[in-house]
Amino acid sequence: xxxxxxxxxxxxxxxxxxxxxxxxxxxxxxxxxxxxxxxxxxxxxxxxxxxxxxxxxxxxxxxxxxxxxxxxxxxxxxxxxxxxxxxxxxxxxxxxxxxxxxxxxxxxxxxxxxxxxxxxxxxxxxxxxxxxxxxxxxxxxxxxxxxxxxxxxxxxxxxxxxxxxxxxxxxxxxxxxxxxxxxxxxxxxxxxxxxxxxxxxxxxxxxxxxxxxxxxxxxxxxxxxxxxxxxxxxxxxxxxxxxxxxxxxxxxxxxxxxxxxxxxxxxxxxxxxxxxxxxxxxxxxxxxxxxxxxxxxxxxxxxxxxxxxxxxxxxxxxxx
Numbered sequence: 001x002x003x004x005x006x007x008x009x010x011x012x013x014x015x016x017x018x019x020x021x022x023x024x025x026x027x028x029x030x031x032x033x034x035x036x037x038x039x040x041x042x043x044x045x046x047x048x049x050x051x052x053x054x055x056x057x058x059x060x061x062x063x064x065x066x067x068x069x070x071x072x073x074x075x076x077x078x079x080x081x082x083x084x085x086x087x088x089x090x091x092x093x094x095x096x097x098x099x100x101x102x103x104x105x106x107x108x109x110x111x112x113x114x115x116x117x118x119x120x121x122x123x124x125x126x127x128x129x130x131x132x133x134x135x136x137x138x139x140x141x142x143x144x145x146x147x148x149x150x151x152x153x154x155x156x157x158x159x160x161x162x163x164x165x166x167x168x169x170x171x172x173x174x175x176x177x178x179x180x181x182x183x184x185x186x187x188x189x190x191x192x193x194x195x196x197x198x199x200x201x202x203x204x205x206x207x208x209x210x211x212x213x214x215x216x217x218x219x220x221x222x223x224x225x226x227x228x229x230x231x232x233x234x235x236x237x238x239x240x241x242x243x244x245x246x247x248x249x250x251x252x253x254x255x256x257x258x259x260x261x262x263x264x265x266x267x268x269x270x271x272x273x274x275x276x277x278x279x280x281x282x283x284x285x286x287x288x289x290x291x292x293x294x295x296x297x298x299x300x301x302x303x304x305x306x307x308x309x310x311x312x313x314x315x316x317x318x319x320x
Contacts, residue, residue: 001202004253005281010292011208047104052149060136062129066118067137068096070107071149079145081112081154081182081311084138084170088161088288090217091130092122099160102288102300106158109304112311113150115141119166126223131231134166135173142179154314156183156244156307160287161209161256162217164189168234168263171244181244183310185303187287188249188256189263191235193218193227197258204255209284211255235263240270247275247306249299251282277302 052071057064073080083106087099096118107114119133138157145152157174159167164186171184195215204211222232230237248264250257257278264276279286279295290296 002252002281004207004283005293005295007293008207008281008283011283011285011289012206014292047101048108050104050107053104058137058140060120061132062120062125065120065133065136066096068100068103068116068118069148070103070114070116072108072111075149079149079151081110081156081307081314082141082145082148082150083107083110083112083114083156083158083185083307084134084141084167085114085116086119086134086157086159086163086166086170087116088159088163089121090214091127091162091165091221092217094121094162099288105300106304106307109300110307110311112154112156112307113148115148122217122221123223127221127225127229128231130162130166130221131169131173134170138170138174139177139179151315153317154182154311155179156181156185156310158183158185158187158303158307159189160187161284162190162221163187164260165191165232165234169231171246172230172234172237172240174244175242180314182314183307184244184246185307186246186248186260186263187299187303188251188254188284189260190214190218190256191233191263192259193222193233194259197255197262199257199259200255203253203257203283207253207283209255214255235259235266240267240272243267243270243272245273245310247277247303249287249303250276250278251284251286252278252280253282254284256284275306 051074056067058067087094096116103114103116117137120129157167157170174181228236250260267274282295286293286296287299
């Protein structure tokens with residue numbers, strides 16, 4: 001078992017403060033209410049100012065899906081590659097504001113439009129509601145790219161934790177639906193329901209994502225669905241060939257490390273171009289906290305490079 005990076009000390013201080021805000025043994029509504037009053041835990045960094053940031057609604061199977069659109073260039077500059085981003089939170093907490101700064105940074109760095117999706121949450125809306133909303137937004141961009149100033153030749157999906165799960169599931173559906181994607185960016189994604197890996201056993205307490213909490217979130221989202229359903233556990237999909245090229249980012253001291261890396265290996269075995277990057281000593285959430293973790297800065301820079309490169313390749317392919 002690896003000792004977490006020394007920068008975790010500041011992270012633990014913020015976790016302790018968050019614990020004081022939500023109280024002992026908080027319920028779901030306590031967590032959601034505290035996040036709305038005090039921000040996410042710990043708070044997300046602000047992102048750059050952009051020429052266009054606006055809130056939209058996209059038609060979904062359960063009603064309108066809230067989406068925040070970010071563009072690093074004015075509409076007069078023409079269509080841009082587009083990234084559908086799906087926040088984490090175990091499918092039961094989290095919202096658009098939690099990743100606002102990150103989405104601004106990705107838009108500015110990768111030169112793309114970003115759609116930050118406020119998908120439905122469990123337990124009010126259990127599986128597959130979140131996955132259906134994620135797909136609805138991606139499909140809407142492909143069907144009506146002018147509304148978003150998007151280039152339909154260069155579309156991608158991304159997300160962290162439960163959002164990484166939704167991004168992986170959406171990428172597989174895009175393959176099945178015949179919608180080419182330039183990339184899938186999966187940051188410490190949930191890819192399985194087994195909860196039996198070495199990383200689950202070694203890093204289950206005190207590092208920001210406790211195994212007990214993640215198991216409870218998964219149970220609320222799954223709501224009795226088949227745990228082997230690939231829309232819930234993409235690692236169990238029988239065939240990953242033909243999926244979008246991928247970047248998989250994991251944290252060494254994170255319960256989700258092993259299943260994320262197993263998914264990267266399976267993608268590679270299926271012939272999918274994939275880069276796997278494990279960040280030593282890092283814990284869950286480091287990608288969202290560059291103000292605390294230097295590796296968060298590095299991982300975001302990597303994400304920007306990989307997205308920018310994949311968008312360029314996709315556009316060149318169309319001209320070939």
